[in-house]
Amino acid sequence: MSADIIDGKAFAEGLRGRVAAAVPGFVAKTGRKPGLAVVLVGEDPASQVYVRSKGKATVAAGMESFEHKLPDTTTQDELIAVVEQLNADDRVDGILVQLPLPKGVDEKAVISTIDPAKDVDGFHVINSGKLAVGEEALVPCTPLGCLMLLKDRLGDLTGLDAVVIGRSNIVGKPMAQLLLKESCTVTIAHSRTRDLPAVVRRADIVVAAVGRPEMVKGDWLKPGATVIDVGINRVPAAEEGKTRLVGDVDFASAREVAGAITPVPGGVGPMTIAVLLRNTLVAAHARAGIGAPEGL
Ligand code: GUN
Numbered sequence: 001m002s003a004d005i006i007d008g009k010a011f012a013e014g015l016r017g018r019v020a021a022a023v024p025g026f027v028a029k030t031g032r033k034p035g036l037a038v039v040l041v042g043e044d045p046a047s048q049v050y051v052r053s054k055g056k057a058t059v060a061a062g063m064e065s066f067e068h069k070l071p072d073t074t075t076q077d078e079l080i081a082v083v084e085q086l087n088a089d090d091r092v093d094g095i096l097v098q099l100p101l102p103k104g105v106d107e108k109a110v111i112s113t114i115d116p117a118k119d120v121d122g123f124h125v126i127n128s129g130k131l132a133v134g135e136e137a138l139v140p141c142t143p144l145g146c147l148m149l150l151k152d153r154l155g156d157l158t159g160l161d162a163v164v165i166g167r168s169n170i171v172g173k174p175m176a177q178l179l180l181k182e183s184c185t186v187t188i189a190h191s192r193t194r195d196l197p198a199v200v201r202r203a204d205i206v207v208a209a210v211g212r213p214e215m216v217k218g219d220w221l222k223p224g225a226t227v228i229d230v231g232i233n234r235v236p237a238a239e240e241g242k243t244r245l246v247g248d249v250d251f252a253s254a255r256e257v258a259g260a261i262t263p264v265p266g267g268v269g270p271m272t273i274a275v276l277l278r279n280t281l282v283a284a285h286a287r288a289g290i291g292a293p294e295g296l
Contacts (some may be wrong), residue, residue, distance in 0.1 A: 003227070003258040006149055012270035015148070015296070016061060019277045022293040023062035026284060034284035035064035036094040036120065036276070037086045041079060041105070042072030047098045054096070057273045063280060066092060076105045080113050087115040093284035094120035096276065099170075117287055120279040122174065131177050138279055143175035145271025146207055146228045147182070153226055153260050154205075157182040161202050165189045165216065165248070166209035171230055175207050196220070208248035218253030227254055227261040230268050 027033055036058045040051045051067065058065035068082055079101070086095045095118045101107050111119075116126035122140040130137035150157060162184040166172035172188060179186045189199050191210070197220040200206055208216050209230035221227065231248030247264035255261055262268055278296050285292045 001223070001256065003255040004153075004260040005255075006153055006226075006228075006260050006262045006267060008145070008149060008262055008267040009270045011149060011152060012145075012274035015271075015274040016057065016277060018296055019274070019281050020061040022281060022296065025293065026281070026288070026290075027062075029290055030284075030288050032091065033062065033064045034093050034281055035066060035091045036096065036280045037066040037068065037089075037092045039068045039070065039079070039082060039086075039095070039097045041070045041074050041098070042102050044100070047100075051098055054273055054276065057277060058280070061277050061281075063277070064091060072102045074102070074105070076109060079105060079110055083110060083113045087113075087118065092118065093287055094118055094276075094280035096121050118283060120276060120283055122279070123170070128169070128174065131174060134181060138283060139178065140170055140174045141272045141275035141279060142171050142209075142230060142268065143178055143207075144279075145275045146175060146230065146268055147178045148275070149228060149262065149268070149271065150205060150226060151182075157184050157205070160184045160204040161187075162205040162207070163187045163189055163200050163203035164207045164209065165196070165200070166207075166211070166230070168209065171209040175209065179205070179207075206249075210248050212248055213246050214248070214250040216249040216254065218250065218255075218257045221254060221257040223257055224259035225257070227258045228268060229262050229264055232264060232269060 038051050038054050055065045055067050086092050095114050111123045114124055116124045119127050119138050122138040127137045162179045164172050164176045167188050167190045176186045176188050200220040201222055205226050207228045213233035213235050229247035229249040233246050234243045235246055237244040245265050282292050
């Protein structure tokens with residue numbers, strides 16, 4: 001058996017199209033475009049690439065993009081002042097402070113300064129708290145994207161056994177909350193879990209978000225399981241001096257056992273920016289006091 005490939009790239013393109021199609025309605029009602037501000041501190045090359053693609057995608061969806069590039073000498077107080085200025089700026093519906101931040105800057109202090117209504121990353125404790133108690137919240141982009149792919153593939157998730165590998169605040173914990181809300185039986189596994197293969201083998205749904213290249217093997221999986229691979233790991237390629245991207249799942253062995261699996265690249269990765277645009281549009285509607293558009 002060979003698993004179906006879950007095409008995150010195609011789903012993300014569709015979502016971006018639905019967001020773009022809903023923007024003119026917002027402009028007609030409010031007289032302005034939805035706006036997303038991205039703050040980048042320092043010169044981290046991967047972060048620069050992400051920020052550039054976020055800016056491009058924002059403009060392509062018909063929204064306003066505000067980029068704030070700050071030197072890596074920026075102090076915590078200076079960064080907080082920038083966030084406060086964006087909180088007060090009515091053109092800005094979403095604020096994303098690209099992580100990681102330079103040493104000496106407390107990420108928690110910065111994130112807690114973001115107006116929760118503009119927190120399109122869903123990292124503020126107000127939003128994680130609302131998610132936990134089942135209130136309307138802005139939800140972190142990557143796990144929300146994973147949930148969209150799962151529901152697209154499986155429909156109703158009620159009663160399914162889901163194992164989330166990884167307990168980060170950005171992916172693992174919100175992913176578990178989202179699956180619980182869909183009435184899955186959820187297990188959060190992590191680096192200290194005993195007999196991880198046995199835990200994973202129970203799962204109808206596996207979400208791997210540990211950051212360990214090709215850790216989850218095919219013989220850990222229940223036959224037919226749906227596998228969502230959040231990992232993006234750069235490893236040495238066969239060719240001298242080259243690298244390649246792999247997930248947290250050993251794709252070659254997993255696709256022999258799984259029912260469906262996301263590839264890396266082209267699975268979860270493209271979903272993150274698409275959901276960021278979706279969250280920005282949702283935040284813009286909420287801030288303007290108008291109903292969120294359907295089907296997003
Ligand atoms: N760095 C890597 N992924 C993310 C993300 O989703 N949001 C932010 N703010 N920074 C990141």
